[in-house]
Amino acid sequence: MEETMSNPSGSIHRIEFPCSVLKRIEDHVRTCYPEEACGVLLGYDANGGLITVTEFLPIKNTADQPLHAFTLHPAEWTSVVLTRPDLVGLFHSHPHTPPEPSAKDLAELEAFGSLLRIYAIGTPFRVSDGFRLKLATYEVTMPDHSGSIGHLNDNAGPAAPSPAHCRAQRYHLQPVPYASLK
Numbered sequence: 615m616e617e618t619m620s621n622p623s624g625s626i627h628r629i630e631f632p633c634s635v636l637k638r639i640e641d642h643v644r645t646c647y648p649e650e651a652c653g654v655l656l657g658y659d660a661n662g663g664l665i666t667v668t669e670f671l672p673i674k675n676t677a678d679q680p681l682h683a684f685t686l687h688p689a690e691w692t693s694v695v696l697t698r699p700d701l702v703g704l705f706h707s708h709p710h711t712p713p714e715p716s717a718k719d720l721a722e723l724e725a726f727g728s729l730l731r732i733y734a735i736g737t738p739f740r741v742s743d744g745f746r747l748k749l750a751t752y753e754v755t756m757p758d759h760s761g762s763i764g765h766l767n768d769n770a771g772p773a774a775p776s777p778a779h780c781r782a783q784r785y786h787l788q789p790v791p792y793a794s795l796k
């Protein structure tokens with residue numbers, strides 16, 4: 615079965631990118647290589663759990679070690695937040711590792727609050743006629759804290775939940791398929 619209904623906290627089942635936007639992302643990753651590239655995804659939330667990305671806006675990576683990290687240029691990022699109500703997500707590249715969120719990526723999600731609906735990571739690879747991008751797309755979810763915490767306390771018995779042990783709600787990335795539009 616498809617996982618359409620299996621993620622109660624998720625609401626997005628597909629992300630669509632025009633070819634031109636994918637090309638622009640790919641070009642930016644190539645330009646920045648071997649450093650990490652980053653930027654924002656603009657678009658809209660259509661009916662039925664579909665996010666349509668309409669534009670990719672590169673943002674300068676100001677990380678101290680851009681080969682292995684990304685930091686959005688603060689002024690460019692702030693400008694996007696203030697002027698683009700169509701901000702839907704974040705993209706960055708993993709030039710040397712698979713397009714899976716790192717522990718750091720997950721830890722930093724919280725800093726974006728509810729600004730991000732989707733998250734995309736791209737890993738470049740060489741092909742005979744040049745260069746392609748393996749893209750992985752995710753929904754940014756903030757699960758109820760009633761779920762996933764229990765397993766952290768194996769052997770602790772059915773201790774009553776105490777506020778001190780209720781960690782802040784954590785943002786997660788739930789894989790969501792994407793489609794490329796002509």
Ligand SMILES: [Zn+2]
Pocket residue numbers: 706707708714715716719735
């Ligand atoms: Zn990353």
